Amino acid sequence: MGRRLKKIAIFGSTGSIGASTLAVIQRHPDRYAVETLVAHARIDILWAQIQRFHPRQVGVADPVAAQLLRDRLHREIPDADQRPAVIEEADALTALASDSAVDIVVAAIVGTAGLASTWAAIQAGKRVLLANKESLVAAGALMMRTASASGATIIPIDSEHNAIFQCLPVGVPPSSAVEKLILTASGGPFRTLPASDFAHITPEDACRHPNWSMGRKISVDSATMMNKGLEVIEAAWLFGMPPERIEVVVHPESIVHSLVQFVDGSVLAQMGRPDMCTPIAHALAWPDRIESGVENLDLCAVSGLHFEAPDVVRFPCLRLAYEALQLGGVAPLTVSAANEIAVGAFLDGRLSFMQIPMLIEQTLEAVLAEGSAVYNPPDSIDTVLELDKQARAVAVAGINRMKVIGSQVRIPSKQQVVR
Ligand SMILES: NC(=O)c1ccc[n+]([C@@H]2O[C@H](COP(=O)([O-])OP(=O)(O)OC[C@H]3O[C@@H](n4cnc5c(N)ncnc54)[C@H](OP(=O)(O)O)[C@@H]3O)[C@@H](O)[C@H]2O)c1
DSSP: OOOOOEEEEEETTTSHHHHHHHHHHHTOTTTEEEEEEEESSOHHHHHHHHHHHOOSEEEESSHHHHHHHHHHHHHHOOOGGGSOEEEOSHHHHHHGGGOTTOSEEEEOOOGGGGHHHHHHHHHTTOEEEEOOHHHHHHHHHHHHHHHHHHTOEEEEOSHHHHHHHHHSOTTSOHHHHEEEEEEEEOOOTTTTOOGGGGGGOOHHHHTOOSSOOOOHHHHHHHHHTHHHHHHHHHHHHHHTOOGGGEEEEEOTTOOEEEEEEETTSOEEEEEOOSOTHHHHHHHHHTTSOOOOSOOOOOGGGOOOOOOBOOOTTTOHHHHHHHHHHHHOTTHHHHHHHHHHHHHHHHHTTSSOTTHHHHHHHHHHHHHHTTOGGGGSOOOSHHHHHHHHHHHHHHHHHHHHHOOSTTOOOOOOSOOOOOO
16 A cells, blocks of 8 residues: 655745755655645745645735736636645635644744744644744744644754754653753854954855855854854753753864763764755654755765864854843743844844844843843743734844944853853
């Protein structure tokens, strides 16, 4: 008897993770069928994906783009039965993540825009392939609690968390056997750049990652090392580990994707080429293994594997994320929201690279000054979204106060040791 096709919904199909997911799916037509594709506005990419994968429905968040796509579908596919439905209304779009026809939801929208659909998929008990780390940063307690109630399986496709997932023994609570989790970081494009040159960094420089090809927001996050900070918070929720047992180590070759140190002194690492198709294929098929299209790692061709401590003075975003995790409550959500605003402003030329951590720190201070209630973790998704909106408003007001582009960044007062 043939195996039943697994039906997949990809939220963020037109992005970097979306494209890699479709590249893996394309290799396994006997296992997977694309049921749903969701994007924001890049309908040319979506159109090509519709023609190749024939989804039953597509979601387009931007109403103008949705109408353009609908018009094109009517023009070019005269038979209504062959056309996917186009959904644009926000609630209906979110509801696509809980569609009973879907087995696997790939959460690959960038930023807080991905929160509602990730939440819907978790609530509906789906297998959720999680790329949207911002969901766990903003609402980790809520997402994990809901997953255990609904039976949802969250499998991380962030390469570091997927590596840890692969290294952890199935069914053993990490706390009993694990000493610490070690997340590797490439160090980004400015790993060796002196602090004195940071004032000249442009968006193009920041988006030129040495090892990974990614969307613009996560590329800037890698350059500031906020990406690693968000990943520390994501790891804390996914694996139930406190911040002091999550270490970050810079590993410029991006071959060792992360490691787990056990109480008996053993250290397990997951290695491979820096290609997201590997963790995506792992998460799609788990506990099976399927071919991903990624070339084998040739160990003899690897010139060396290097590891060094991160520099939280040049990269204060990493320190800010650790502090937010330790503070708890709305602090991680605030850091993530302020970061998204800061990165958007940097990409638009309204903030300098060095002003990104300044804005995040100022926003966090302003939100924490509001009183003790900010130390309570948000207990509903509506509260999370409302608090996110408020943090963004504080960050936007902060940008308006930062009139001078390129002003000196404050050297962090607390040089927290991250190891
Ligand atoms: N890229 C990587 O290697 C990588 C690795 C680990 C984790 N991640 C995480 O994966 C997520 C996606 O990253 P990415 O690099 O793939 O980003 P990306 O290339 O910028 O793609 C973002 C995707 O989200 C869609 N989108 C944005 N706003 C939306 C909205 N309001 N409604 C619906 N769709 C929306 C975009 O649609 P349009 O194209 O139409 O704008 C696009 O499909 C991020 O959370 C990132 O941190 C990425």
